[in-house]
Amino acid sequence: MIHSASDDTAIDVAIIGAGFAGLNAARELEKRGLRVQVLEARDRVGGRSRPGQLNGVTIDTGGQWVGVGHERLTRLAQEAGAALVPQYGKGRKVLQVDGKARTYTGLIPPVSPRALIEMQLALVALRHLQKKVDAARPWESALAPLDNETLASWQKRWLRSRGARAIFDIGVRAVFCARPGQLSMLHFLSYLAANHSFDYLISAEGGAQAATVQGGMHQLTTHLARQLRTPVLLEAPVMRLEQSDTGVVVTHGKGTLRATRVIVAMAPSMARKIAGDPVHTARDKLGERMPMGSVIKCLVAYATPFWREQGLSGEFVSDTAPFSPVFDHSPADGSCGILVGFFDGPEALRWSGDPDGRRRAVIESLVAAFGPAAATPVDYIDHDWIADPWSEGCYVGLPAPGALTELGRALRAPHGRVHWAGTETATAWTGYIEGALASGEAAAQEVALALQAER
Amino acid sequence: MIHSASDDTAIDVAIIGAGFAGLNAARELEKRGLRVQVLEARDRVGGRSRPGQLNGVTIDTGGQWVGVGHERLTRLAQEAGAALVPQYGKGRKVLQVDGKARTYTGLIPPVSPRALIEMQLALVALRHLQKKVDAARPWESALAPLDNETLASWQKRWLRSRGARAIFDIGVRAVFCARPGQLSMLHFLSYLAANHSFDYLISAEGGAQAATVQGGMHQLTTHLARQLRTPVLLEAPVMRLEQSDTGVVVTHGKGTLRATRVIVAMAPSMARKIAGDPVHTARDKLGERMPMGSVIKCLVAYATPFWREQGLSGEFVSDTAPFSPVFDHSPADGSCGILVGFFDGPEALRWSGDPDGRRRAVIESLVAAFGPAAATPVDYIDHDWIADPWSEGCYVGLPAPGALTELGRALRAPHGRVHWAGTETATAWTGYIEGALASGEAAAQEVALALQAER
Structure with missing residues (x-):
């Protein structure tokens, strides 16, 4: 031109x-x-999406999920002839707080009634606050002074029970690959406003982790x-x-x-x-x-998705195990079982540069969650996004x-x-x-x- | 070897x-x-120290002050045969809060009694807190969780009057070239522990700005x-x-x-x-x-230190004027009058890349502080430390x-x-x-x- x-x-x-x-x-x-x-x-x-090979299956060692409402991405997958597979979620989830692992179904984690009430009140308050922030220009919002506070300061006021704090921390770390103490409260609200809600961000069914791309992103x-x-x-x-x-x-x-x-x-x-x-x-x-946020993504293959036979969904979140959250990412043809999970925030910083140590930590975390069968994987792959010279961290700049x-x-x-x-x-x-x-x-x-x- | x-x-x-x-x-x-x-x-x-020429006088466009207790630096000046000159401070200081300029002497700024009491209580609280933080390893202190909060969050709880907040903000910006909303409360306490106290850091006499090096750092x-x-x-x-x-x-x-x-x-x-x-x-x-912190340092020469004749010390701090704090930096031989001051934090970010605009803003701020005589300088120099390719900001990384x-x-x-x-x-x-x-x-x-x- x-x-x-x-x-x-x-x-x-x-x-x-x-x-x-x-x-x-x-x-x-x-x-x-x-x-x-x-x-x-x-x-x-x-x-920040990246393919890998695990036990003969092409998997994603980077960005992998398609959320509900991700219309451009859904259209692009159709155009490319790639099938979207709903995130597997049948069965009981495993929650580990303060070292105790408990299983549960549905949306309500097994924590104290007080923790549940605090969580619900906090989520209502966040939905109320995020409405006041325009994600395109949060600095112009009436809540702009919240840029001077961390999410941790807000959380401290709203969540007083250990259980509620633990659950909230796990969610924040999973979404941001950072602790609440690192995040601007204004940025957090802006992120919620741009992505429906906190519930949406931490959810598979109906949320940001609704589906994956068969054969890889x-x-x-x-x-x-x-x-x-x-x-x-x-x-x-x-x-x-x-x-x-x-x-x-x-x-x-x-x-x-x-x-x-x-x-x-x-x-x-x-x-x-x-x-x-x-x-x-x-x-x-x-x-x-x-x-950038801090994350190492790890995928572990087993001969079968053995956790399914135990009535477990493969979902595992923990405030004590270094490797959390974890999801089932087994191929649709059932040829093997695959678990995918993350070291995020400080745990990622800790295990970056120690490939052998983190592989052991992954297996230990999975044994704690799913029992001794998790000790004998058939294949393993990970990608340290912190050490990736062209990303220096993931998922995003904070x-x-x-x-x-x-x-x-x-x-x-x-x-x-x-x-x-x-x-x-x-x-x-x-x-x-x-x-x-x-x-x-x-x-x-x-x-x-x-x-x-x-x- | x-x-x-x-x-x-x-x-x-x-x-x-x-x-x-x-x-x-x-x-x-x-x-x-x-x-x-x-x-x-x-x-x-x-x-981050750097000489410049202003009206025939060699001045510092970078680090300039020698604090009380800076023993290595004092020894080095002796060794180099450079004289230390006490920071000039005779006469009344000018304080501008909410647009009103007032003059005062001594250590007590002309703000409301409530603001003064709040400030004093906050300073006592800070002295108490800083004792619990080892500046060599703040992350090991019992107060380490304060790393998850900003100084702004702490300040909001301790200072409720406008006057106290304004004075505190001015001090923080002058020391860190950043607003309290950007600073970790743990880092702030560690910085105080490493540098005697907040009072010390913001003081000339007896503090971090006690003297300058005649002829330049x-x-x-x-x-x-x-x-x-x-x-x-x-x-x-x-x-x-x-x-x-x-x-x-x-x-x-x-x-x-x-x-x-x-x-x-x-x-x-x-x-x-x-x-x-x-x-x-x-x-x-x-x-x-x-x-890095954000700062532009500016020096303005006048035929005489005219403010001294008005009984003013040349010290000016403001929460509204973009150019603050300001100090007298006239040469000891009295050959001319020199004022030195700073755009810091957001004001520095605002004026970086606009040399003409910031020169006008400097003169306007000085006229507001010292009257119409400030409108006719004989020379001017500045250094934008944000745009300095080998510093990218000053004074320090935060x-x-x-x-x-x-x-x-x-x-x-x-x-x-x-x-x-x-x-x-x-x-x-x-x-x-x-x-x-x-x-x-x-x-x-x-x-x-x-x-x-x-x-």
Whole structure:
């Protein structure tokens, strides 16, 4: 379009990052007839989703769930010909609080009546509070001063029994891969507002963990990447951006290209690694104050899903075992049993860099939950997202207390010719693949309009 | 020592960063007969201290004060032949709260009796609390759970009057270049424990701003640098560290060197920019959760220190003017009048990248404080520490809520052959030049012992 005939490397839009956000932005821009190049640091597309092989089954070592209401993601799965499988949840769940493991069915965990009442009151209060926060601009809400408090401070006032605190902590850690003491109360409410409710976020049936993609989430990013006219350039980390009045020079691991506009589709803290023009801006400072969550994802295969025979669903949550939560992720053909689970928050930090130790900790946790049969797996795989050089943590960047009110306005605001995508920038379904897809659409629209205005 | 004869670039210790910490570590190691090379990214030594020229006077655009009890720094000034000048403080101070400017003398600001009582009770409570926190290992204290709360949450309970909150906020912002909502209460108490008390930190006479160095702080780092047998290598940013069983390969802007051990004497968040072995460790994750404070330092020269004639000390603090606090920094020879002040926290973020706007805001704030004579300066200089590519903020890295308890143990723990210095790692006088000097000494001692043990 605007590239000069003399420079055949000039394109309309360079997109940095081939996760769901970047790939969807590329697709949307190509639909509009624009010349696009996606640059990816890794040797694969998919970003924070990532396939793996376990006992001959292709599984997800990264993002895996499709939530109720994740419409873009559901459509994309259909388009890619990938089946969605409801998360298995038949049978009793295992809850371990203060070292005691108990099983239960339904939605009500076996804790004291007082803990249950406190939890219910807290959830009602949160639903009331989240309504006052616009997830697209929480810093403008009447509750913006809550950015100066942590979720832990709020929780301390509302939950006084050990049981209620333990259950709430487990839920927060599972959703954010961080403890309540690390989270801004405003950010927490904004996240709830963007994702229906806290109940939704921690639920399988009817919630954010409703279904998985048979054969793996990577089928969807591969499908997106294959559709592009210009193939994704892999192993091409972007080192530098330099802006001029007419375009941006992008220096990457495999050379240099000129683009009229750029979309950075990376987590805000990772975007800080790019030198040149976008640094030392408000967006850069925001990235400095949005550290990534901490998580290691582990999958364990057994000859059979033996827990099902015991009447257990495979769901296990604990405030004492290091490896929690755990879910059943056995293949639909019943060829073997697979449990998937997480070290999150401080437990992930503790076990990062110790692959042997954490494998032992996984098995010990599973034996505590499901009995001695869990001691003899047939295969094991994990992925330490903290040590992943192109993610440095998962699932998302978490604005530290004070960051959103001081710098939140920079989250989506273009910096000259540089625009932003990635699930952190989504105004709905923030933190999920659905949000990543939506953020790619929004950035594509913004860039297309800007290019039109320049003509 | 341990370097092989075949490789003449091999040394005992490479030190990254030529601020007070790195230079002092180098001096201590050379005293022990070790071969040291200091590598510095900037074109000067001094780190977060930095000289400037204003109306023919050499002033400090970075760290400037010597506090009572800063013994290493005081000794170093003597050694360098630099005189210490008490901070000027004769006359009435100006306090602006809610837009009203009032003058006062002594230690008691003109706020309501209720505000004064609340402030006093809060200060007593803080002195009581800080005693329970060991600044060398706050995460082990009985008060460690306060890492899950912000200082703002604590302050809200203790200070209920507007006046008390305003005064407290001003003090916190002046000390940390951040608002109370950003600070972990545990980190705040640890900082007080490391630096005597909150009163000390916000005071000139008898406190952290007791004196300045006539002719500028840079004389002291220049003195340290000149003493070194091997000159500091400037404009040599370190890009990569690779460790083996016998040493570390240091890749920097001017080449490569081999050292048996390395001291990284940088702020923890800046240390994250070095690729290779130290990344994706607990120290790296801690750095991710220690964003720098935000500050722009500005100095304004007038023909005379006209405020003195009005019976004013030049001290001005405000909760409404963007430019506060302000102090008299006129040269001892009375050749002109100089005011020095700061945009800190959100005000610094707001004015970063707008040099003309902030200069106007400085003058407007000074006119509001000292009258129309402040409208006609003869010279002006500032330094935006947020935009400084080798600092990315000042004065120090601030552990976000939750960071110290999860990762604080990694602050000083060596990572193989890589050791840590810098004022953030100091166990006393943390955040001050005195702490930087002490941290350099401690790192040198640690490295010398490690080298001895290897022989």
